[in-house]
Amino acid sequence: MAPASHHAKAPRPPRLAAGIDIGGTGLKVGLLEFTAQPRLVAVDVLEGHAREAPAEALDRLVGAAYALLEGQGIDPARLEVVGVGCAGLVDVPNGILRTSPNLPTWHDVPVRAELGKRLSRTVRLVNDAQAFLAAEWRHGAAQGAANAIFLTLGTGVGGGLVLNGKPYRGASGLGAEIGHLSVDLDGPPCSCGNRGCLELFVGRAAIERQAVEAGLDDERGISPARLADRAREGDARARRIFEETGRRLGVAIAGLVNLFEPEVVVVGGGVAAAGDLLLGPAEREFRERSMVARQRPVQLKPAALGPQAGMVGAALLAADPGSAG
């Protein structure tokens, strides 16, 4: 037996990664420590990038990441890797954002190379819904599921699939675009080129438009979160908007359940913060419509990690690329 070392060592600090979430409405950056349960130690949210040039948005993100490290008194040398989740069609092998319906100025942006240059770190670029999936599947609402469907309802509607115990995004990572499944074949045109896409019915813009039409906005405008507050206070018009939105979400979920026979469907994103106002009607509708759900137990669950899921998942995927996608 080898003798135990008599030299006491300082405990090694946990691994550290940055997670970046580039969505249609905001930019988020967080620092994640890999303790037993990964832990976000600091977060910054940057607004107003929708019409900004991609290079400027990336500059701001890099500045915010270094500011977080400094603010926490963390030696920047500890930052191992950077994970980025981005809304839109991501060419994962090449680290390029091809196109994004909700980021109109972003076309063929080599996000991995550009951030790698600015940060001198290994960067991994994935689709934002893929990052959401990684977080919710490993540490959230779908832990241990072999077959699961993930939906993020935000400015856009993102999708993720775990099939036979593995994330699935198609041959090169462009698939799982659940938001661009048409539920209304002659419905309104979508910026993606399709018509009647789920995103047009259950995304943030759809909710806000209906709220404005119902006169539910004020000088501050109206957000899904504020509309949910009004519904909870008993406003029937606000409740109806979530009911109809939930019903349409339920139609899409019924179709997805008929396709995938999953154990669980996880719904997150800003719009889903409405909770049962939205998920109640969605659950009633999909259970009524799906013959597969009548044969097998299928759970519908709200996301467990809230608005942090995208950052957490992007950091997880960068630190451990084989782990979840």
Next chain:
Amino acid sequence: MAPASHHAKAPRPPRLAAGIDIGGTGLKVGLLEFTAQPRLVAVDVLEGHAREAPAEALDRLVGAAYALLEGQGIDPARLEVVGVGCAGLVDVPNGILRTSPNLPTWHDVPVRAELGKRLSRTVRLVNDAQAFLAAEWRHGAAQGAANAIFLTLGTGVGGGLVLNGKPYRGASGLGAEIGHLSVDLDGPPCSCGNRGCLELFVGRAAIERQAVEAGLDDERGISPARLADRAREGDARARRIFEETGRRLGVAIAGLVNLFEPEVVVVGGGVAAAGDLLLGPAEREFRERSMVARQRPVQLKPAALGPQAGMVGAALLAADPGSAG
């Protein structure tokens, strides 16, 4: 070195399986020899089972299988296994047909046990679209594809998925129900419990109903095949029916391509025998609508094995269960 045998042996006959296809319109049974390319040596088609009790239909199928063996002068002892593809929700592990929108008298029918008793052979029961997939993936239009979508347009509309190099049908084999994906959220009710299902727009009944409404039937009624003949002869009303049907098929394919980013989409079944009349408009529509198809090459192909695919695939899956799902 061992001496070569001096006893000439009769060549061993190829392995023999029976393939059965239980669809919404007909029952098919075929004998398949496993030569380098599997070969159907005899086929029988039985009609009119839609309102028959399942036990009677199974009796007739067993009789037809033995008649085929006798007619070909084949020793029944050579029949190794029997594969059955059946329209509807199939509980594959237990060999039970749970329910089938187009077989209203079939509920919780233990097809595997019932046929096994009658035939004293190992029987494997799968979904008919799963059998179609096995045949077209191993020996037909999607050979070698790692990610492929399969659609059979018949009385019902069946679906199959190959994802990451493996067939996918959900946790217990009930998934891949592409025909019961809603493309029209408030559309007509489907017998499955959903509304606006793809099957209601591109199945045999939809084509025939439109043909009758357009006055294109005669004393013999109208079938998709005869309607296709009229369209090829230049009948504008018949062409329009296939165009509109193809367009709706294209809407569904666009959504599926956005979900799966496949290399190939294979369309078969009786309705697809209309060929380019149907697949031309479907191809135009899905290419216009799918953002994923604009980024990546996706082929749309007619099935290669025609109406025999279901029998061939069922026999393949029975003879070699690990091979294709």
